Amino acid sequence: GIIIKEDYYSKNSRRYFIEAALNKIIIEKDRHYSTLLHKNVQVFSTPQRYIDVSYYLLFSGLESIARQRENDLSNNAPSVLYKYLSKFKFDIKQQDNKRPPRSLDIYSGLRNALFHNGEYQTAPMKRNGTECTFLLKDYYSYFRRLNSLVILKEANFEDGKINWDFVNYRHYFK
Numbered sequence: 001g002i003i004i005k006e007d008y009y010s011k012n013s014r015r016y017f018i019e020a021a022l023n024k025i026i027i028e029k030d031r032h033y034s035t036l037l038h039k040n041v042q043v044f045s046t047p048q049r050y051i052d053v054s055y056y057l058l059f060s061g062l063e064s065i066a067r068q069r070e071n072d073l074s075n076n077a078p079s080v081l082y083k084y085l086s087k088f089k090f091d092i093k094q095q096d097n098k099r100p101p102r103s104l105d106i107y108s109g110l111r112n113a114l115f116h117n118g119e120y121q122t123a124p125m126k127r128n129g130t131e132c133t134f135l136l137k138d139y140y141s142y143f144r145r146l147n148s149l150v151i152l153k154e155a156n157f158e159d160g161k162i163n164w165d166f167v168n169y170r171h172y173f174k
Helices: 005-009 013-027 031-045 051-070 077-086 104-117 136-154
Strands: 125-127 130-132
Touching: 013 031, 013 136, 031 051, 031 136, 051 077, 051 104, 051 136, 077 104, 104 125, 104 136
Parallel strands: none
Antiparallel strands: 125 130
């Protein structure tokens, strides 16, 4: 019978995704995809979840595959991530003052705040002439969802039922 929600929407989606992911890892020997997948699995499989460690794993996995795919080792992480994610047609920008959850400079700022300062919020950032800080707790779930969708996109998985909008994901399926 149908065991979980995903199986209800598309009976064989799980099997197709697993086949696609294993193909990338084993047959194509895609080390960067394997690393991205492994870091995401670490986040979800750890019994004690620490948001700072989880966020860092998610960010470093996504950043490393983006840098490899774009062949870009520049210091501007939002630019590299933007070039990479745009190829998958994600609605995201390097900086989006009107829609902060779609602004890569915030996600990068959160990673920098965690890694360099042990802070759970960005340093003050200018938005529409105002200094703002952004809290990790408000952006973590968006970033986690974006990572999950990138894993599916990298595996060329599309069953026609997935909602690819990582911000408006109240309904995971169409």
